[in-house]
Amino acid sequence: MRLQVDGLNAGYGRVQVLHDISIVVDGQRVGLFGPNGHGKTTLLRTLSGLIRPKLGRVRFGETDITGLSPQAVVAEGLIHVPQGSTLLPRMSVIEALTLGAYATRAWPQRRRTLDEVFALFPRLAERRHQRCNTLSGGERQMAAIGAGLMGCPKLLMLDEPTLGLAPKLRSELARAIHAIAETGVGLLVVDQDIDMLLGLCDRLYLIEQGRVAMDIADRSQLQHQDVLKRYFGSAA
Numbered sequence: 463m464r465l466q467v468d469g470l471n472a473g474y475g476r477v478q479v480l481h482d483i484s485i486v487v488d489g490q491r492v493g494l495f496g497p498n499g500h501g502k503t504t505l506l507r508t509l510s511g512l513i514r515p516k517l518g519r520v521r522f523g524e525t526d527i528t529g530l531s532p533q534a535v536v537a538e539g540l541i542h543v544p545q546g547s548t549l550l551p552r553m554s555v556i557e558a559l560t561l562g563a564y565a566t567r568a569w570p571q572r573r574r575t576l577d578e579v580f581a582l583f584p585r586l587a588e589r590r591h592q593r594c595n596t597l598s599g600g601e602r603q604m605a606a607i608g609a610g611l612m613g614c615p616k617l618l619m620l621d622e623p624t625l626g627l628a629p630k631l632r633s634e635l636a637r638a639i640h641a642i643a644e645t646g647v648g649l650l651v652v653d654q655d656i657d658m659l660l661g662l663c664d665r666l667y668l669i670e671q672g673r674v675a676m677d678i679a680d681r682s683q684l685q686h687q688d689v690l691k692r693y694f695g696s697a698a
């Protein structure tokens with residue numbers, strides 16, 4: 463499903479964080495990267511309806527979703543898994559996952575989707591009756607992604623899915639994210655792990671100071687010295 467963002471301006475109160483952002487996700491896996499605090503999370507929050515844009519348009523498929531509520535955006539099939547998602551701590555894994563299917567279009571299919579989530583993350587199947595607050599960081603991240611999948615996304619937005627995870631868990635999650643993409647779900651992924659993004663994405667946007675500083679549609683462009691310098695600083 464095509465997501466088209468045109469000239470988006472948004473922020474918090476009077477503080478403008480996003481300036482004239484235009485991006486397209488068209489049946490692909492798209493990555494957002496860039497320095498901390500430059501607006502990637504704010505962009506995902508605006509797309510998912512948590513922040514109302516001051517200016518600009520967001521189209522998802524044929525629908526104009528600009529300024530819709532988070533519930534309405536989820537109902538369209540655009541689902542956001544926030545950074546460090548905490549889920550509901552006292553709920554069991556299975557309860558938290560089931561809650562992810564609350565949208566009308568996802569609810570009737572919840573049993574089948576749950577089987578798919580457990581096939582993707584066998585650790586969650588083993589821990590289905592465990593309370594969410596007793597999961598490890600990696601398991602919690604899997605549960606958060608699983609809850610997102612329970613909503614039957616047409617496009618899934620993941621905010622730093624591998625943040626703070628040990629290398630082995632990172633690759634386990636990266637494999638699962640690949641498998642999700644293989645099922646035809648579109649992906650918009652924010653991550654600091656540039657190697658993970660390179661392995662996954664067809665297109666990358668560098669976000670700097672709330673603007674699209676670079677649109678990298680061809681992965682060979684990424685080896686370009688200019689990109690390395692801008693992202694990693696002079697150490698590159």
Ligand SMILES: Nc1ncnc2c1ncn2[C@@H]1O[C@H](COP(=O)(O)OP(=O)(O)OP(=O)(O)O)[C@@H](O)[C@H]1O
Pocket residue numbers: 474477479497498499500501502503504505
């Ligand atoms: N709730 C908020 N209220 C006010 N300002 C905020 C809020 N959340 C974020 N900001 C500010 O908005 C700017 C962009 O933050 P954002 O979290 O979008 O960046 P980011 O690129 O996702 O960084 P990170 O990778 O560290 O999450 C920062 O200056 C941040 O301090």
